[in-house]
Amino acid sequence: MKLVIAIVHDEDAGNLIEDLTNNNYRITKLATTGGFLRAGNTTLLVGVEDEEVDKVIGIIKNNCESRKEIATSPAPVSGTTGVFIPYPIEVTVGGATVFVVDVEKYVKL
Amino acid sequence: MKLVIAIVHDEDAGNLIEDLTNNNYRITKLATTGGFLRAGNTTLLVGVEDEEVDKVIGIIKNNCESRKEIATSPAPVSGTTGVFIPYPIEVTVGGATVFVVDVEKYVKL
Amino acid sequence: MKLVIAIVHDEDAGNLIEDLTNNNYRITKLATTGGFLRAGNTTLLVGVEDEEVDKVIGIIKNNCESRKEIATSPAPVSGTTGVFIPYPIEVTVGGATVFVVDVEKYVKL
Numbered sequence: 001m002k003l004v005i006a007i008v009h010d011e012d013a014g015n016l017i018e019d020l021t022n023n024n025y026r027i028t029k030l031a032t033t034g035g036f037l038r039a040g041n042t043t044l045l046v047g048v049e050d051e052e053v054d055k056v057i058g059i060i061k062n063n064c065e066s067r068k069e070i071a072t073s074p075a076p077v078s079g080t081t082g083v084f085i086p087y088p089i090e091v092t093v094g095g096a097t098v099f100v101v102d103v104e105k106y107v108k109l
Numbered sequence: 110m111k112l113v114i115a116i117v118h119d120e121d122a123g124n125l126i127e128d129l130t131n132n133n134y135r136i137t138k139l140a141t142t143g144g145f146l147r148a149g150n151t152t153l154l155v156g157v158e159d160e161e162v163d164k165v166i167g168i169i170k171n172n173c174e175s176r177k178e179i180a181t182s183p184a185p186v187s188g189t190t191g192v193f194i195p196y197p198i199e200v201t202v203g204g205a206t207v208f209v210v211d212v213e214k215y216v217k218l
Numbered sequence: 219m220k221l222v223i224a225i226v227h228d229e230d231a232g233n234l235i236e237d238l239t240n241n242n243y244r245i246t247k248l249a250t251t252g253g254f255l256r257a258g259n260t261t262l263l264v265g266v267e268d269e270e271v272d273k274v275i276g277i278i279k280n281n282c283e284s285r286k287e288i289a290t291s292p293a294p295v296s297g298t299t300g301v302f303i304p305y306p307i308e309v310t311v312g313g314a315t316v317f318v319v320d321v322e323k324y325v326k327l
């Protein structure tokens with residue numbers, strides 16, 4: 001048995017939890033925040049059989065991997081003169097950190 | 110030294126913390142929720158000497174083990190006709206998941 | 219790779235997070251409370267290369283070690299007669315508990 005500790009972005013957490021639950025993994029969601037400038041993280045604990053660790057990491061990857069998305073450029077601050085033409089900008093979203101730790105004893109009461 | 114990570118139901122957490130504290134274990138309570146449909150879990154961290162792991166698991170078992178309780182059947186929704194006779198129903202409460210992880214280094218500052 | 223789990227007092231957490239971040243460690247802050255009479259703890263997770271564990275513990279020690287501070291004695295409850303002369307009292311603040319756990323697999327997605 002291994003304990004998978006996954007730190008993911010809040011906006012990916014819902015999809016990840018749904019996907020893990022649909023695959024019959026039982027997860028525990030800890031309320032978390034990142035450090036300075038990195039608010040908005042969720043930490044999940046998942047108890048996993050040794051041979052399923054890679055599958056679980058795959059599910060985390062599918063839902064949380066760092067990726068580029070196209071967003072619309074923010075409007076200029078009011079008071080700026082001239083015509084504002086919105087343009088697409090590329091932003092990086094997602095990303096996850098995963099620690100796998102050995103579990104010496106697992107008990108379900 | 111081992112780290113005991115116990116995920117218990119909120120309604121059992123108070124008694125468990127009191128019992129562990131009375132036995133001189135120092136616990137840390139993480140704010141947690143379960144996944145979908147499983148809100149209301151509390152995660153506790155307990156640093157324990159190797160030879161006391163089973164005693165701590167016993168204390169968790171005493172306070173949190175899954176068990177049957179008799180509840181009164183819920184009243185019917187208003188508007189239902191006929192006489193309502195409450196009857197006892199059996200519900201399962203409690204339950205805990207415990208992971209024991211080896212601690213390579215422990216420091217008290 | 220090791221996972222450092224540090225349980226520190228809330229009032230030291232800000233300085234510690236700033237210091238760790240300035241040293242390029244990425245930390246995850248869990249919302250926590252202690253057990254009875256020990257509210258106000260913060261738990262931090264820090265993923266650390268094996269050879270940097272002692273440096274991280276040093277940073278935690280610098281910011282969180284249990285120490286004596288001089289506080290002014292509290293004023294007596296109103297209604298007490300006589301002249302109140304404040305005097306300095308020594309209080310213990312800070313303190314931290316650190317668990318270091320081996321990480322079998324570490325993935326950054």
Ligand code: NI
Pocket residue numbers: 009094095096
């Ligand atoms: Ni990120």
Ligand code: NI
Pocket residue numbers: 118203204205
């Ligand atoms: Ni349960």
Ligand code: NI
Pocket residue numbers: 227312313314
């Ligand atoms: Ni303390």
